[in-house]
Amino acid sequence: MHKIEKNNLSVNQLVKEILERDIFLSVSLKKGYANLSAVTRTLMPLVESRLGKKLNQEALMSALKRNRDFSTNFEPGIKKVLAQSSIKLTTGMVKIVIPNAYIQEFLDAMSDEFVKDTAYMSIGMQHTTIILEERIYDVLPRNLNRNIIDNRRSVAVMHILSPESVIETPGFLVSIYERLAMAGINVEETTNSYTDAIIVVKDQDAGEAFTSISDLIKFSRINI
Structure with a gap:
């Protein structure tokens, strides 16, 4: 997957990219180990910096909810x-x-x-x-x-x-x-x-x- 250029980023794309890179975060969200509000607050500065604009907290939380079912799935072998x-x-x-x-x-x-x-x-x-x-x-x-x-x-x-x-x-x-x-x-x-x-x-x-x-x-x- 190519790195996404800043001017082409959407909140959903950026959140998906973050979860693809961080296996433990994606699994923690999927299984409910991580507090969604706390993750939203933690990621907000990074996401706003990548987007180059201020972001509504609810928008980021919604993107996390949509993508939290992403996880790395492999065959048992x-x-x-x-x-x-x-x-x-x-x-x-x-x-x-x-x-x-x-x-x-x-x-x-x-x-x-x-x-x-x-x-x-x-x-x-x-x-x-x-x-x-x-x-x-x-x-x-x-x-x-x-x-x-x-x-x-x-x-x-x-x-x-x-x-x-x-x-x-x-x-x-x-x-x-x-x-x-x-x-x-x-x-x-x-x-x-x-x-x-x-x-x-x-x-x-x-x-x-x-x-x-x-x-x-x-x-x-x-x-x-």
Whole structure:
């Protein structure tokens, strides 16, 4: 879901966006755990700031009532896998793309660093994407640069480790990507290997992306 531009916002759209981003708030409203009036007062400054105008409290409360039935619903199998998953975030990474013909040349240059540090590689039909720490990239031989066809600094890697049951759980990765889309996060690169999922986002989006997936995991653990 794309971020909604300020001049196109309605109260209903904005409330729906807030509830999509905050799993715990949406569930609390749906199940009656949260006081509707208190939530309205808390959200009022944020909503007015996003709308760029004063808002009637009753209008915001009505929008919350209309949207409080929204909640994140997953198949039990997906929720169970999420509950057993963990996530790690690494910022300050570099993503480079090279033709497959030069893979060995890069691996030879990085062999010592691969053992000690964080690096990921995804091999396609014609090109290979390598994601590594900026400090490793900065000490690579300069002559390797001529073979790099794309170079992006300041990216972050979310490493999601799941139980083996993820292999037999359709829709698991879709649930992750949908959650990021709801948060307005653009995925730069993604790959998976057995029980590992690697998702690359911009450094500037790293905090929100991590919180979105971490909350999803926490939500699954308490609602399994």
